[in-house]
Amino acid sequence: MTTISTSQQVEETRAEKTAARRVGRPYVHPYLGGILLGLVLFATFFLTGNGLGASGGMNRFVVWFEDIFAPGHVDRTAYLTSMAGGSTNPFDSWVVFVFVGLFVGGILSGQVFGRSQFKTESGPRTPARARWLFAFLGGSIMGYGARMARGCTSGQALSGGAVLSVGSWAFMFAVFAGGYAVAYFVRKLWN
Known part of the structure; x- marks a missing residue:
């Protein structure tokens, strides 16, 4: 029979609490x-x-x-x-x-x-560096587009859409259409 010291029990309890804390709620x-x-x-x-x-x-x-x-x-x-x-x-x-x-x-x-x-989400065959590069590239393009459109998706789509601004609705349709159009070309980053 193996005896477990109190300090080992405390460490195991701390590890279990830390693991439980990291499980995201729904x-x-x-x-x-x-x-x-x-x-x-x-x-x-x-x-x-x-x-x-x-x-x-x-x-x-x-x-x-x-x-x-x-x-x-x-x-x-x-x-x-x-x-x-x-x-x-x-x-x-x-x-x-x-x-x-x-x-x-x-x-x-x-x-x-x-x-x-802190973790990098990517496909099993995509290196983390490539994922970071494309995330930076996509964020830069989106940021540039937000300044050209005079607002980001929250400003244009939510605020502008809520007041029925035609430009905001056009922007949101363009965002979804652009996302679907580009998704085909970057799908290999996820599989």
């Missing part, structure tokens, strides 16, 4: 999630007079950072100066706080629901 039902998102969007319109959006806040952070290293460039470009540079404070914009709330809320949600972990 996702919320999609219809309930949609209703909750609609209520948040309504509350945002009602309380602030603005819709939801995140790319504008991220853009102001980037321009603020750029202004630290290349203030002359920022001050010569009207588009950039409207966000930072000169006497413009990028943190005076409501969208910066939406972005910060989105970022902090995502981290807290991941911790509370047991989904925070």
Whole structure:
């Protein structure tokens, strides 16, 4: 008969609790999630007079950072100066706080629901480097498109779609059509 010391039992209990904590809770039902998102969007319109959006806040952070290293460039470009540079404070914009709330809320949600972990999702024959490269490329294209469209999917599709903006609906149809069109060419990254 093997005797287990108290310290070994404590270590095993800690390991079991850690493993249990890492198991993610189930996702919320999609219809309930949609209703909750609609209520948040309504509350945002009602309380602030603005819709939801995140790319504008991220853009102001980037321009603020750029202004630290290349203030002359920022001050010569009207588009950039409207966000930072000169006497413009990028943190005076409501969208910066939406972005910060989105970022902090995502981290807290991941911790509370047991989904925070560092790993690279990819197909069995796709190296992690390739996955990172394509994720960076796709994110860059999406970020550029968000600035060209004057809003990200949350700003355009949710906020614009909620007020029945034709441009927002066209944007959302284009996002889905583009996603389906490109999916065929990148499917090998997942199998």
